[in-house]
Amino acid sequence: MPALLIPPYPHRSSDWAPVWTAFVGRRANNSVHGWPEDAFQSTWKTRRVFGYTVHVVSDPDAIGRVLLDNKTDYERPALVRKLLGAALGDGLFNAEGESWREQRRIVAPTFSPAAVSGFANVIAEATSARVARWRTDKAPMDMAAEATGTTMAIIAATLFGGDARLTAPAAAGHITAMLDAAGRARVTALLGLRSLGPGSGRARAGGRFLRDTLGAMADERAAAGGGNDFYGGLVAALHARYPAAQARELAIDNAVAFYVAGHETTANALTWTIYLLAAQPELQEELRAEAQTALVGEMGDIDARLPRLRAVLDESLRLYPPAPRLDREAMADDELAGRTVRRGDLVSIWPYVLHRHRALWDEPDAFDPDRFAPDRRAAMHRHQYLPFGAGPRVCVGARFAIVEALIVLAHWLEARRFAVRPGPPPVPVGRVTLRPERGMPLAVSAL
Template identity: 35%
Template structure:
């Protein structure tokens, strides 16, 4: 086993709390609002005056919702309300025919061949991230911030062929940094029975940052559309998506539709990757023997790694998988049942909120051996592989699986390898991070690691 130390997790809330207290906890930190019993339960029901919610942890229930009958369990409009200022009607929040048309245009951009083509841009961003650490040698580094910078750079290089230093890219990154700490994972207003025309209680700072981000993305999108018309556009992800027509209707994304999609690419491809990479560096730093093994693997890469070389990073791939198990960037997914359904003997009426929680399932005491232990070697054992088949879905599953899952599984091991070739990370013992859900699972007060040059 690679490590015997439990990964830090929020202190579970014990006992019963009032509805108002629970909603306040839910808004402040969805993770700390969960009692310990939910890490053992197959299903739990929550009742409010406005709706009922069911947390479904059993693998059969997860398969029912995500794989067997996904059309009967669309994305919840209540969750869309919380993210609407930034995401509009992006592929992350839509349902039905609208979502299907969006996926028919987006999916070809993330096929294996395209990943090979954008790999040099991803590698250049990883090397730039390592170079940005040089002035901080021998110091404590806030790695959440560093990995946010790195992940944003990867998105801009692969999507628009511009580095993070580009003026517009830097402005989007700065606006997003303002946005991410003002927007809770769930917006409280989405859970109140308000008429559609009433405001949803988004903070003023959240709305302002979202407007700034969308205005900047609109500028990038309009510039790219002009370049496509002029025949001078680079062959990157943005060009691929904007020139792909829906094979059924022949329609392409309009500028406004593309802005929605770029917003979710930036959210999903930057925010989630930054979360996973920061937690991976913390877990590597907390296990020095494993760090040495991973660094030796990284040192075996060619000076200029190619796409096919990433397949040889087996230790780092397992580290990244295990990080996604313990700290899934999107800790909960919410669906809404459209028709009556029986869930483990309970009759559930249409309109209930069906919560699927990687955070709970990945740490479930009945589904994983030593669920709170960071153990990358579990992925090479039969018990770990069995648990993964039944109880692992950091990218969702079924038809709505994240189209960028393959992208992320190249990006994660690559960035870690490039960093470990040059740097050694160590935990500041008095500064143990506590996970909390903002847009993704982050540390309550950042993740600070000591940075040393690897000899």
């Protein structure tokens, strides 16, 4: 049996470093750099961070209690909601309590299995249009940039009526600035300062661009009584439940979240998956054959015809979870894994660490899609694999993202062959999402 591929991961340290080192140098710009080896074999670490008690938890039972069984006693931290409030306001991503439940009820039908199947043809058309512009010679291509452009086009087409304002080159730059600054904002937020730190000016400009653009679109849809796309329906539903000014702000808040998260996380999943396939030519050929067969049928149920590609995508999401961390704040004293958690403590759950934990996975740093075969997947703990979170706040667009990624990957594999170029391997950088540090240049050639 051939040795399994060990894809790149960031530097690990020999022991837990002082807390302050997480806010300077390399670690300040990359949250997954320098994690100690102990984090991947222990299940609990408590640290004091600028007056906060933070419990880093990798025990699946404890995670299940936080995210599901005792979810009412754990909310998204006020610190995080304050930090993201300028961009996300009081929308679904940032809300708590009844406001969150009401907004979730409004958007959930858009992401039902039947609704996602209805989007499949639009996803395929947007992907095909991008692929049709690719060169046919064996030229290097930044597949991170291509993934971003593709998912931006898909989100615009499926949720926002194909509005060209959301696919303009400037939009991608503004989003990148927002995400980079938010990922670097830990020190200023912990100290109670308003600035986002490095890149804060670009981040504010990005936030203004998105809110102004989406605000104009909300006004257009409100004037028309809604519309037949997701955003039009959202605007109409909110105006039916809230005063006009509040409805407008909530529509913008939610649109920012769905537009940014809806394309950024899937773009990263696509980027890492195509890299893993480029590094394994035989597996790539196997999946190309599966994709070519699957693309002959209807798009609405194509995911059922791509079982091997789905396992590869799941393994890619394990190794490179698009959102590398989840945080919750204890609203009351509690006990987790036999340890006391006090009200106001922060529970920090890192899918990036959990997905590579030695107590939970065989050869955790190796790429092995067979671990997601049905029998092996059924044996997993419910809360050891969290690419989309868990519990009531699990990502509402999780199925959309999976179907989208499979359709895009199938089209890419049908159209081209991908190979890793000489040079250093890509470095995962954790900020709000998990991106490759310098894009993902691959050799792309015609079949």
